[in-house]
Amino acid sequence: MTVVTRFAPSPTGYLHIGGARTALFSYLYAKRHGGKFLLRIEDTDRERSTQEAVDAIFEGMAWLNLKSDFAEIYQTQRFDRYREVVQQMLAAGTAYHCYASKEELDAMRAEQMARKEKPRYDGRWRPEPGKTLPPVPAGVQPVVRFRNPGEGQVVIRDLIKGEIVFDNKELDDLIIARADGVPTYNFCVVVDDWDMGITHVIRGDDHVNNTPRQINILKALGATPPAYAHVSMILGADGAKLSKRHGALSVTEYRAMGFMPEALLNYLVRLGWSHGDQELFTREEMIAKFDFDHVSASPARFDMEKAWWVNHQYLKITDPAIIAPEFDWHLRRIGVDPANGPDLKAVIEQQRERCRSLVEMAEKSKFFYAELDGYDDKDAAKHLTPDGAAVLDELATALEALPEWTAAALHTAVNGYAESKELGLGKVAQPIRVAVVGMAISPPIDQTLFLLGRQRTLARLKAAVSYVRNKS
RNA sequence: GCUCCUAUCGUCUAGAGGCCUAGGACGGAGCCCUCUCAAGGCUUAAACCCCGGUUCGAAUCCGGGUAGGAGCGCCA
Incomplete structure (x- = not known):
């Protein structure tokens, strides 16, 4: 007997997180047993069913890559x-x-x-x-x-x-x-x-x-x-039913919050199901290992912190080429044109360790693609000082003379400068960061400058120098 | 109210009678590393809802409490 499972939402709202988990379980069980999975729209309540909801469900399922093996079925038909x-x-x-x-x-x-x-x-x-x-x-x-x-x-x-x-x-x-x-x-x-x-x-x-x-x-x-x-159902962080206040609603919003679809799925599969102590699963592993013997009968709470942790793990291990399209989507969403700067994959490579979400990654990477809109007040006050400006001024000259704009060359140049002046690296790297990033947080300084490129780096170093001089 | 379901660290869970002085993960605390932020490494606090019973032995089985939850539509 071939296993056939179905996900049968009613189109009266978006695809929510609990529905996504049932869909996932149904999908996994079918795949695990070499069976079929189908999507059926239960729209017999003509008062409340809407086309927007149908679209939202399809959009959510597509983003999660939970494909039906058949054409969608509508009960109204x-x-x-x-x-x-x-x-x-x-x-x-x-x-x-x-x-x-x-x-x-x-x-x-x-x-x-x-x-x-x-x-x-x-x-x-x-x-x-x-x-x-x-x-x-x-x-x-x-x-x-x-x-x-x-x-x-x-x-x-x-x-x-x-x-x-x-x-x-x-x-x-x-x-x-x-x-x-x-x-x-x-x-x-x-x-x-x-x-x-x-x-x-x-x-x-x-x-x-x-x-x-x-x-x-x-x-x-x-x-x-x-x-x-x-x-069993998924509860909000306070043990009550999931609601808007818990930030746990439609899967589309999880996308907007900066989750990778596979990461959300991984978090969801562990909510109720377990395979010993394993926390991270590829889709193939989920399919190979999913079973109902290890699905808990008791309700589970949605823990944002752990969900972010899972997302972070994915960002760290997934091929940047797979993350890039999603990252691209987020950059555009905050008004950044990804074409106007370094290759997304290279930026992902540098940022993935320090970002739990793609929203965070997009915000922290904005400076690669768009002009600075001022400096962080505290960081500027701390690092864009007369001393800092002196460092930046000399460094600009040194970097301008670099024959090759590579991470290695930049590393040598910056470190060499710090040593020659008997300054701790922090005294040099931090002013550069603020000058170039706008704040004192970024990937390693050599990588940051390399990805930012010669033109932008030099222009920003100089701009920071004049900023300090104009101020005093 | 009635019917049904559920009950291990703050959270997700491992655990199918002895392997449990209850394991892992997130989060927390501390230390180390360090150009920032991170990441990483190490250490640490933290739980079997209660009461009975079965058994040589119970987190695990049974009964009863208690507490949560779901359902009781010409909704799905």
């Missing part, structure tokens, strides 16, 4: 099939019409709550042998309800949570088709998973309570239920 199955169930007696109005049902629930009972449909329109149904009200379009078994139990053998048992008594007759004929979620899911040969349903654990009903519908249809794996 399968209405004929759902209607057909509804008719089939109506004919078989496993579903029935219910004419109760929304108001009536609301009143019923309110009463039940008042009596401290679990609110549930009381079966007033459910046909039973020997039971007389109420008279059909005129002009009312009925909904269709599934006739859930009244007795027995449903056992879910969940791959993550183990055996979960529900009494059929707890389950009421859910609506499978609305009054306007549009089928509902619990029904569409069942028909789709069945039709598409889904073998493993991997989804958020907010769906556990739906599962027994879905299994019952499947059984009524004569289908074999798939295996289930209910993944």
Whole structure:
């Protein structure tokens, strides 16, 4: 049997981080077993589904490089099939019409709550042998309800949570088709998973309570239920549900914050899943090692600090050529033209050790591509002094005379100058930094000057000298 | 309220009855290295929710508490 998994988001918002993790788990499980992974858009709620949300989901999945093995499926394009199955169930007696109005049902629930009972449909329109149904009200379009078994139990053998048992008594007759004929979620899911040969349903654990009903519908249809794996939710840093305040929302925003897609995925896979003490995985390793035996059943908190650490690890070990396009995106985002300076790969090579995010890298690398917009006040006060200016002035002359503008030549020149003046390297390198970078933070000074280039370096050294002189 | 789920350092987790004086990672603290910022190296503090039971032996199995969470829609 070929494993087929699916990710089935509803397009009512962006692709959030929890959804991304379920998508990842589904993807990994399918790949691990040489199976297929598909993306299905659950857009039967026409009120709330939007095209923007569909686009956002595709964008997120594409950025994460979680590719579907089939064309995307939209539930709204399968209405004929759902209607057909509804008719089939109506004919078989496993579903029935219910004419109760929304108001009536609301009143019923309110009463039940008042009596401290679990609110549930009381079966007033459910046909039973020997039971007389109420008279059909005129002009009312009925909904269709599934006739859930009244007795027995449903056992879910969940791959993550183990055996979960529900009494059929707890389950009421859910609506499978609305009054306007549009089928509902619990029904569409069942028909789709069945039709598409889904073998493993991997989804958020907010769906556990739906599962027994879905299994019952499947059984009524004569289908074999798939295996289930209910993944626990991701909590915010304070243990509460993830929200905007925790900075954990759409995957697109993680991109904007400066994450590499593979790094985000790596962080996410470790949130709930483990493979001994291993923290870092390539995509191939994730595929080779992922399994549900080691997925935790308890909810996990999103820890930004650790996520940044993982991102940093990726920045340090990934081929600069792979980082470059993403880095490029960030530079443009802050209004920097990457063409107007050194090769991105070389800059990445120098900056990767000192940046946890690409946003940070872009900001710290801006000076390579754009003119300085002033000096950091504190750094300037400390290093752009008359003494510093003297150093810069002499150094400018020395560097101007360099036959070759290489990191090695610059290293020798700067170090040689410091030695000849019996100055500590810090006394020389720091003023240069501030002059050339605008602040006292940068990669090693020889590399910095090399990448910045002769023209810009000399111009900035001189500008710093005049800055100091004009000030005094 | 009812049903279901969960419970190891601050956080993510290892742990499938003896290998646990509970391991790793992030974060924290300290030291070393150092042209800045980093990176790196070393050291260190820090946890089995509680109570019973099973067993020669329990973080691990069972029961009960407690605490969190999810669901109870003509939402998905």
